[in-house]
Amino acid sequence: MLNQVYHLLKECNLRSTPQRKAILEILYNYKGHHLKAENIYGLLRTKDNNKRLGLATVYRTMELFEKIGIVSRLSMENSSARYELVMYDELMHHHLICLKCGQLEELDDRITEEFKKRILEDKGFEVADKSMKIFGYCSSCKR
Amino acid sequence: MLNQVYHLLKECNLRSTPQRKAILEILYNYKGHHLKAENIYGLLRTKDNNKRLGLATVYRTMELFEKIGIVSRLSMENSSARYELVMYDELMHHHLICLKCGQLEELDDRITEEFKKRILEDKGFEVADKSMKIFGYCSSCKR
DNA sequence: TTTATTGCAAATACTTTGCAATACT
DNA sequence: AGTATTGCAAAGTATTTGCAATAAA
Numbered sequence: 001m002l003n004q005v006y007h008l009l010k011e012c013n014l015r016s017t018p019q020r021k022a023i024l025e026i027l028y029n030y031k032g033h034h035l036k037a038e039n040i041y042g043l044l045r046t047k048d049n050n051k052r053l054g055l056a057t058v059y060r061t062m063e064l065f066e067k068i069g070i071v072s073r074l075s076m077e078n079s080s081a082r083y084e085l086v087m088y089d090e091l092m093h094h095h096l097i098c099l100k101c102g103q104l105e106e107l108d109d110r111i112t113e114e115f116k117k118r119i120l121e122d123k124g125f126e127v128a129d130k131s132m133k134i135f136g137y138c139s140s141c142k143r
Numbered sequence: 144m145l146n147q148v149y150h151l152l153k154e155c156n157l158r159s160t161p162q163r164k165a166i167l168e169i170l171y172n173y174k175g176h177h178l179k180a181e182n183i184y185g186l187l188r189t190k191d192n193n194k195r196l197g198l199a200t201v202y203r204t205m206e207l208f209e210k211i212g213i214v215s216r217l218s219m220e221n222s223s224a225r226y227e228l229v230m231y232d233e234l235m236h237h238h239l240i241c242l243k244c245g246q247l248e249e250l251d252d253r254i255t256e257e258f259k260k261r262i263l264e265d266k267g268f269e270v271a272d273k274s275m276k277i278f279g280y281c282s283s284c285k286r
Numbered sequence: 287t288t289t290a291t292t293g294c295a296a297a298t299a300c301t302t303t304g305c306a307a308t309a310c311t
Numbered sequence: 312a313g314t315a316t317t318g319c320a321a322a323g324t325a326t327t328t329g330c331a332a333t334a335a336a
Contacts, residue, residue, distance in 0.1 A: 016335080054294065080324080107266070127277055132277060197319065203316085222299085
């Protein structure tokens with residue numbers, strides 16, 4: 001998986017730097033999680049503090065990774081954006097975000113596909129969003 | 144309509160200041176539009192420049208208006224939040240946002256109600272979001 | 287050797303906050 | 312008179328950018 005990414009970088013004429021590898025590893029180890037740039041930065045700083053890297057590099061790398069399609073960015077209403085590795089063996093997904101506990105849940109694609117289809121029929125609007133964010137209360141926080 | 148708001152403010156022990164009235168009037172005149180704090184500020188500054196007000200007041204007022212339920216805030220991915228007056232004679236609504244031209248369209252509530260119901264059945268997640276933002280391409284920008 | 291990439295610090299964009307002055311009620 | 316509200320400037324957050332130094336290729 002990581003090797004596939006290195007090839008992808010090479011194909012795009014991009015360099016495989018230690019920083020990019022380290023970030024990628026973190027993302028891989030935390031798949032399913034939704035990390036802030038600050039989290040990635042913190043994890044790399046503490047875990048292995050001979051790894052020097054700047055927060056700006058994290059942001060630049062996330063932008064790059066998003067551009068080449070291996071990371072998806074989830075921008076939040078009132079706080080910093082979250083990033084996660086796109087897994088090729090999974091479908092892209094949409095998120096349910098709990099307003100109380102902040103947890104992110106994934107939404108079944110059958111439901112979203114049906115929703116998109118209805119919007120297209122009704123409005124001629126083609127949903128392109130690969131990660132819709134739906135706010136509400138999760139089953140445990142719901143009163 | 145504006146008088147109803149003044150009453151609402153009174154009920155909440157909030158004062159009807161010229162700034163609040165002016166902002167409310169702008170929102171009313173621009174209903175259906177989705178204004179940035181900066182827009183409201185600009186409109187009040189140029190239209191009637193004896194109206195002195197600070198941008199901070201616009202932000203504070205929008206926060207307040209949102210809290211008492213007369214304004215809905217639409218926070219955007221890569222730019223500043225937009226605000227609009229909530230019309231009591233209309234249902235709350237969700238938005239389709241065109242990634243190309245930036246236009247906002249409203250989405251039929253029957254479609255969203257169905258979607259919410261499916262999410263509740265599937266995940267036990269209760270959608271609270273009164274203005275979902277769905278990104279994609281509108282009928283004219285769609286290729 | 288060439289040029290992409292980095293770290294740092296400064297800049298930016300949007301929004302919030304502290305505080306003394308002002309003005310509703 | 313009393314206190315909610317204001318304007319201003321400063322602070323805060325999240326992110327981006329300029330630039331000289333560094334390091335992949």
